[in-house]
Amino acid sequence: MNLEAKALDIRKDIVELIYRAGCGHIGGDLSVTDILVDLYYKQMNVAPDKMDDPNRDRFVLSKGHSVEALYCVLADRGFFDKKELFDTYSQYLSKFIGHPNNKVNGVEMNTGSLGHGLSVAVGMAMAGKMDKRDYRVYAVMGDGEMAEGSNWEAVTAGAHYKLDNLTAFVDRNRLQISGTTEEVMTADEQEERWAAFGWNVISIPGNNIDAIDNAVELAKHTKGKPTVIIANTTKGCGVSFIENKAAWHHKVPTEAEYQQAMKELDERRAQL
Amino acid sequence: MNKIANKQVINDVLLEESAKDKDIIVLCSDSRGSAGMKSFAEERPEQFVEVGIAEQNLVGISAGLASCGKKPFAVSPASFLSTRSMEQAKVDVAYSNTNVKLIGISGGVSYGALGMTHHSATDIATMGSMPNMRVYLPSDRFQTEALVRSLLKDDKPAYIRIGRNAVEDVYEEGNVPFELDKATLVKEGTDVTIIACGELVGDAKAAAEELAGKGISARVLDMYCVKPIDKDAIIQAAKDTKLIVTVEEHTMYGGMGSMVAQITAANAPVKVINLTLPDAPVVTGKSREIFKYYGLDAEGIVKTVTEQL
Numbered sequence: 090m091n092l093e094a095k096a097l098d099i100r101k102d103i104v105e106l107i108y109r110a111g112c113g114h115i116g117g118d119l120s121v122t123d124i125l126v127d128l129y130y131k132q133m134n135v136a137p138d139k140m141d142d143p144n145r146d147r148f149v150l151s152k153g154h155s156v157e158a159l160y161c162v163l164a165d166r167g168f169f170d171k172k173e174l175f176d177t178y179s180q181y182l183s184k185f186i187g188h189p190n191n192k193v194n195g196v197e198m199n200t201g202s203l204g205h206g207l208s209v210a211v212g213m214a215m216a217g218k219m220d221k222r223d224y225r226v227y228a229v230m231g232d233g234e235m236a237e238g239s240n241w242e243a244v245t246a247g248a249h250y251k252l253d254n255l256t257a258f259v260d261r262n263r264l265q266i267s268g269t270t271e272e273v274m275t276a277d278e279q280e281e282r283w284a285a286f287g288w289n290v291i292s293i294p295g296n297n298i299d300a301i302d303n304a305v306e307l308a309k310h311t312k313g314k315p316t317v318i319i320a321n322t323t324k325g326c327g328v329s330f331i332e333n334k335a336a337w338h339h340k341v342p343t344e345a346e347y348q349q350a351m352k353e354l355d356e357r358r359a360q361l
Numbered sequence: 362m363n364k365i366a367n368k369q370v371i372n373d374v375l376l377e378e379s380a381k382d383k384d385i386i387v388l389c390s391d392s393r394g395s396a397g398m399k400s401f402a403e404e405r406p407e408q409f410v411e412v413g414i415a416e417q418n419l420v421g422i423s424a425g426l427a428s429c430g431k432k433p434f435a436v437s438p439a440s441f442l443s444t445r446s447m448e449q450a451k452v453d454v455a456y457s458n459t460n461v462k463l464i465g466i467s468g469g470v471s472y473g474a475l476g477m478t479h480h481s482a483t484d485i486a487t488m489g490s491m492p493n494m495r496v497y498l499p500s501d502r503f504q505t506e507a508l509v510r511s512l513l514k515d516d517k518p519a520y521i522r523i524g525r526n527a528v529e530d531v532y533e534e535g536n537v538p539f540e541l542d543k544a545t546l547v548k549e550g551t552d553v554t555i556i557a558c559g560e561l562v563g564d565a566k567a568a569a570e571e572l573a574g575k576g577i578s579a580r581v582l583d584m585y586c587v588k589p590i591d592k593d594a595i596i597q598a599a600k601d602t603k604l605i606v607t608v609e610e611h612t613m614y615g616g617m618g619s620m621v622a623q624i625t626a627a628n629a630p631v632k633v634i635n636l637t638l639p640d641a642p643v644v645t646g647k648s649r650e651i652f653k654y655y656g657l658d659a660e661g662i663v664k665t666v667t668e669q670l
């Protein structure tokens with residue numbers, strides 16, 4: 090499968106979903122898309138009819154506001170009806186609320202309050218060790234989210250228990266709601282911080298699927314410690330006027346902006 | 362239709378007062394936009410502290426500032442403020458009795474379809490259960506202003522919950538009856554008393570007007586002071602009217618209605634019906650849709666009163 094083409098198709102779905110629903114977190118969705126595509130179309134052992142298989146890989150979207158990206162991927166992989174998602178997302182009485190919810194097939198854990206997912210992933214990885222299963226556990230945090238102290242409790246525990254079946258991602262797009270991470274609360278030296286806590290650290294261009302895939306492979310072959318992939322991404326990646334703008338954290342495109350975004354994504358798709 | 366949100370009023374009052382009082386400090390946790398505190402942050406940079414996405418640190422730092430004589434206002438979504446930083450609120454603010462004002466924004470189910478992680482339908486229970494912590498849910502922009510001006514005069518902990526969007530005025534400009542920790546009588550009545558707090562006071566008022574048309578005389582009490590709750594007004598209502606209906610944007614246990622039932626049971630037993638959100642995740646929808654679904658809007662209140670009276 091051409092994963093780059095898939096990532097562009099998912100980006101189009103994300104823009105469509107948010108435009109139709111009139112709400113969503115478009116910036117963080119577009120920055121995390123390539124990570125999700127590599128995990129869900131290549132790396133992870135998960136399938137719609139295998140969500141109660143104890144050997145399946147586990148995924149936790151700790152930055153739960155990027156739910157539109159996750160739902161577009163899950164819908165495309167057949168975990169649920171895509172039409173229902175597009176028709177009802179965030180609308181009255183829908184089962185698809187604006188954060189991951191485990192009533193929805195494919196979602197392991199409810200998230201949305203930042204700074205929870207990594208601790209949960211540590212628990213899942215620990216259970217894998219206890220039960221001698223060889224599944225892997227993945228979690229994605231935002232860089233603004235890394236200001237939550239609970240993350241660093243989980244980072245400490247992950248290294249302490251040598252959870253080499255755990256791979257964490259930091260979506261390092263350098264933006265949060267109120268501005269850049271460096272203005273709001275410094276997140277620099279992310280690599281050094283994780284390394285000091287005893288993790289294997291890989292820093293990559295985070296919207297490059299080959300780089301993501303290589304890093305995930307390296308993590309699988311690293312023994313005795315968990316791996317963190319610092320994914321240096323662009324918030325809003327793929328749509329010129331959304332890229333690198335704090336205001337697009339949760340802005341909704343107007344009709345003209347929607348048309349422009351779809352056109353740009355189509356053009357990029359044609360150039361592949 | 363009023364377009365000024367309660368949070369905007371808080372920003373404006375603090376902006377005005379902080380020009381005279383340099384000890385007033387506003388703290389946010391990547392929340393200044395949703396808190397309506399952007400202009401405060403821009404105009405008072407030396408009195409504004411950004412802590413990033415770290416609500417426990419937000420409340421702990423506020424308590425430290427307060428212990429050194431500052432007057433901190435920690436402004437963050439009510440959901441995270443009332444649960445994530447609950448222990449800081451309990452130990453560093455309530456137990457230590459520090460002058461921290463916790464402002465919970467986008468409270469209740471204001472965040473609508475964002476779901477339970479973002480709802481704060483348990484904050485009266487969490488914050489109200491702490492000795493020393495006062496809990497206020499003002500109903501409209503005028504009362505919000507009166508409340509904040511009043512709280513600026515004391516040096517004790519308080520939690521104030523407000524909603525996300527502008528709500529209809531309950532009171533009139535220039536005519537805002539307000540006495541701290543006393544319920545406001547919105548409308549006199551003799552058959553039933555509707556006790557409401559926060560944004561639902563507007564619905565209680567509308568319901569009372571509709572009930573009047575049906576020949577039912579409903580008293581409406583604005584119990585913005587959920588803690589310390591106005592016991593006297595509750596006991597008086599229990600004596601004067603056959604039925605009390607409470608209305609709140611909170612789950613059914615440990616909210617304002619629970620307190621009313623506790624007080625009437627001990628002092629003046631009367632039938633009390635609590636209109637609340639359910640003890641379950643709420644349905645997906647905008648806050649008005651959620652109120653309607655659970656019968657908390659004017660129509661639902663009228664229905665309950667006519668059925669129960």
Ligand SMILES: Cc1ncc(C[n+]2csc(CCOP(=O)(O)OP(=O)(O)O)c2C)c(N)n1
Binds near residue numbers: 152262264266324
């Ligand atoms: C505990 C908690 N505090 C605050 C929020 C509100 N919030 C949602 S997204 C966000 C910014 C996230 O920034 P970042 O982690 O950098 O994510 P990204 O840039 O990938 O969107 C905030 C503050 C939240 N969801 N949870």
Ligand SMILES: [Mg+2]
Binds near residue numbers: 263265
């Ligand atoms: Mg970010």
